[in-house]
Amino acid sequence: MALVLTEEQQMLRDSARGFLDEKAPVSALRKLRDANDETGFSRDLWKEMAEMGWAGILVGEDHGGTDFGFVGAGVLAEEMGRTLTASPFLSTSILAATALQKLGGDAQRQEHLPKISAGDAVFALAVDETRKHGPQKTAMKAEKHGNGFKLSGDKTFVADGQVADNIIVAARTAGAPGDAEGITLFLIDAAAKGVTAERTVMVDSRGAARLKFDGVEATGDDVLGEVDGGLAALEGVLNAGRAGLAAEMSGSAQAAFAMTMDYLKERKQFGTEIGSFQALQHRAAHLYSEIELMKSVTLKALQDLDEHYGMAGIICSLAKAKAGEVAKLAAQEAVQMHGGIGMTDEFDIGFYMKRIRVAQEMFGDAAFHADRLAMMRGY
Amino acid sequence: MSDLETFRKDARAWLEENCPAEMRDGAGGEDNICWGGRNWKFQSEAQKIWLGRMAEKGWTVPAWPKEYGGGGLSKEEVKILKSEMRDIKARSPLESFGIWMLGPALLKYGTHEQKLHFLPPITRGEIRWCQGYSEPNAGSDLASLQCKCEDKGDHWLVNGQKVWTSYADESDWIFCLVRTDPKATKHNGISFLLIDMAAQGVSTKPIKLISGKSPFCETFFDDVKVPKEHAPGIGAIVGDLNRGWDVAKYLLTHEREMISAGGGGLFGGRGIGEIAASEIGLEDGRLADPMLRGKIAQAEIDGWAFLLTLERMKDEAKAGQGVGANSSLLIYYGSEFNKRRFELLMDSGGSEALEWEGERTQDGKLARSWLRTKANSIEGGTSEVQLNIIAKHILRLPGA
Structure with a gap:
């Protein structure tokens, strides 16, 4: 495949640039920062982006997405990088959409992907627990509890974690921190009992949080992908x-x-x-x-x-x-x-x-x- | 079957029948090149046969027109021929400055008569050319060259000195930039002159380099008489009088594009990390020297990114996008990267890499190659000159 953008991708880039220059220049981020905005982005703007098909850029058309692929998503990410546009694009439209597309069961996809495409739900991916990245170091526990699991532990550096409706979280169902085996991904409702989010005001003025899971209950239906093989x-x-x-x-x-x-x-x-x-x-x-x-x-x-x-x-x-x-x-x-x-x-x-x-x-x-x-x- | 498929099939069959087995070892490197020329001693009978057969077919210069000894092939056909040659690991039958530099200059600026006279002997490896550009006081500032060329009626009288003339001591003819109008501004008094090295007053002196090798010479011209016509109707000057800088500029661009197109060759063989692992060893799956390991990983990242950039710019050119002056970027980054790569290979080799003579190191092969790479960022325009070009032609910075 030629290492250039296709005509369609170039058109996406040009229209994104025009839109962002007008609607989301750096001054928009400055405004959010000066207002100490808890959400960290403009919901109206996000809705507009969703209407243009950006929120569902990785989602299949059967779930309301535009299915532009990763190059398309990258084109948008690059343009948002130019103007430092604050949006849940990374957390929701890239990370969560990829997780659901690649790992989700039919029911999970049916429930969540249309909402992502419509810009109606914000997702967060919670992986890191220490100050340096290392998924394999995951220590957070997901212990067997009846037919399901009980999740306990802390997560940090969770982009959009302070406003997420749903959280995809990595926890250990087996093994010890450092083991490749024994990690499982769960899809948790942010409003579930035992989940608390502490908004962390970051140097870049974008939304982020530390999350606490205190005996949060999950069922087998909440598992994303395979148990232990995550x-x-x-x-x-x-x-x-x-x-x-x-x-x-x-x-x-x-x-x-x-x-x-x-x-x-x-x-x-x-x-x-x-x-x-x-x-x-x-x-x-x-x-x-x-x-x-x-x-x-x-x-x-x-x-x-x-x-x-x-x-x-x-x-x-x-x-x-x-x-x-x-x-x-x-x-x-x-x-x-x-x-x-x-x-x-x-x-x-x-x-x-x-x-x-x-x-x-x-x-x-x-x-x-x-x-x-x-x-x-x-x- | 399309024409190109037919061509591929025929080329494959012809190569299969005509390429001697000894020429199918994929050997590259300066030691295995066939340069040709009056004084050329073939390294083997196979090398001679291979050159003869390819030259007859016009495939030493497959893209040149047939009437000048080339193969008359289209771009697509040349690509196919090269890929077929790669498949059987065929060596290149002939390399020379005649092919790389003078040929393209003549094809663009020469008269039909000049082309008919000079090109066929190049394609057959009969005449070896060298390039006389740089002078002791004209390096990066090439246009300040002073080699004097006076009009004496039926001949030109040349006096001056060239330096960094590659293999001048083994070459038959030289193409030179000389000053034909000392009163004109510096870019406007230069001409592109062809001189027979056998002429009275031409002498050469090899320059020994830090690698111990002498690929370059100083070339002296003392009252050298160059006939205005080397044969009836065959002018000694290429292009117009005093317009030699146009030819030189065209060739420099051509050279840069060639170097940048061939940049992938910089990275032949094993990766730096793989070599270091076999030389230094691993501990718990990681290179036993952790600081060096980090540097190597960074270099591999940059090297890989560079190769992808070569690929992207080729694809962009094909798609009609991209920036022409980017060849300076590729030369700058490629040559700096190659120097860095050899520093890391020397680090990995440790004291053993420092042995200069003896069988163990093939007479210091790595050390000599390491020293050779230092010229990468000097020859054909220094890194600083390439950065100047980027600043001026791409970034459009003022006063550059």
């Missing part, structure tokens, strides 16, 4: 999230870079545009090269998810690691090249640096994925 299934879902985050970071990095290039062309010091200084030109040209590399791996990861979902682990790690490093560099160079103004809250570039910092940490930072890649490559 790690591989979870990794599949996480890979989709990693590729989505890579695409988002790619968009953010490109936007920060574009702002920086504009600034180099207009800001004057020593009687001339600072962009004429070779010290800055070479750094800009290097960063440009890195951004091009990031775009290539990100697109490849999304294409591989579409074409051979189960085999995409290594390329998604590659994309997440590369995008994390490049976006971080883009943010750092953006602030540095803007000089003092880059340090001010009034100027937008800081929002990019903050969101990129969060996105590169989520579901494994560059070091996590470099390690994972080395293991898969036999060293």
Whole structure:
């Protein structure tokens, strides 16, 4: 498959860009932050996105979705990354939709996918329990209780966990933290007894929470996929999230870079545009090269998810690691090249640096994925 | 069966019958190249037979027109021929600066007579060409070159020096950038001149490099008389007088595109991690040197991302998207990456990689290759020049 966007995907990108520039520029995120908005995104805007088919971009048409595939989802994530649009797109439309599409039984799909497509339900994926990502480290217990399970434990860094209607949570039905076997995914109603969410105000001003599960009861119908065999299934879902985050970071990095290039062309010091200084030109040209590399791996990861979902682990790690490093560099160079103004809250570039910092940490930072890649490559 | 399928079938059958078994070992590397030329000594009878048969077929330069000794093949046919050659691991029958550089320049800027005169001997490996561009005081700033070329009526009189002329000591002819109008602005007084290395006053001196090898020379011109016509109607200058910079620029772009298209070749063979694992060993499934392991993993990520970028840009070009100046990006990143890769291979090899002579290391093969890579970011435009090109032509930064 050619490593380029199809005409249909390009059209999706162009229309998304137009819509987001108008409806969800960085100033919209700033407003949410200044209002200390509990939801973390605009529900009206999310509804509009759903009407355009974005919320159900990965959902089959039989469940009200547009079924555009992962490349399509990545195109939207990238455009939202450009404008730092706050929405439950990652948590709900990429992670939950993938989990339900790939792992859900007929009843689960029937119940939840149409709501996702319609923008009527927000989902959250709860995996991490410690400060660094590691699904295999899952310690949260799901003990046998009658015909079902009782879930107890804490989760952290749960995107949109403070407003989610439903939570997909990884818990241990067998084995010990560190074991690959014994992890099971549950689909839990956020209103269930014993679930509490503590909203965590994060550096990027996006919605996130710490969740507490205190003897939450679940039945066999709430299991997503297979009991005990959930790690591989979870990794599949996480890979989709990693590729989505890579695409988002790619968009953010490109936007920060574009702002920086504009600034180099207009800001004057020593009687001339600072962009004429070779010290800055070479750094800009290097960063440009890195951004091009990031775009290539990100697109490849999304294409591989579409074409051979189960085999995409290594390329998604590659994309997440590369995008994390490049976006971080883009943010750092953006602030540095803007000089003092880059340090001010009034100027937008800081929002990019903050969101990129969060996105590169989520579901494994560059070091996590470099390690994972080395293991898969036999060293 | 479509025409292309028929072509594939015929090409396969022809290669099967005509490619000698010894030429099917897939051997690449500078030591196995057949360069041709008046003084060429074939490394084997098979090498000679292979060149002869391919040249007769026009397949040493399959894309060139038939009347100039090429194969007259379309782009698609060339691709098929190359893939069929790869399938039987056939060596390239002939490589040379005539094929890579002079040929494309003549095909674009030469007269029909010049093409008829100069191209066929290149395709048959009879004449070996070298390139005279750089001078001691004209490296990255190539257009400041000073090699003097005066009009003496029936001939040109050339005085000056070239440097970094690849294999000048083994070449038969040289294509040179010379200054024909010292009064014009620097890009406007340069001409593209063809000189027989056997002419009186031409001398060469190999330059020994840090790798111990001498692929480059200094080339001197002392009162060299170059006839205005090498044969009746065959001009010594390619393109218009004083417009040699156009030819040079075209070739530089062509060279960059060629290097960037072939960039995948940088990564032939085993991965860095795999090599390091076999040399250093594993502990609990991880490379026994954890700090080095991290660096290697980072490098593999970048290397992989680079290969995907080559692929993407090829696909974009095919789809009519993309940016032309991106070849500078590919050269910049590819050459810097290759240097980094060899640093890591040296790290993995440890003290053993430092042995310069002896059978154990094939006379320091890795160490010499490592040193060779240092030229990657200098030859054909330094990394800094490539970054300048990106800044100017892609980012459109002021004053660049």
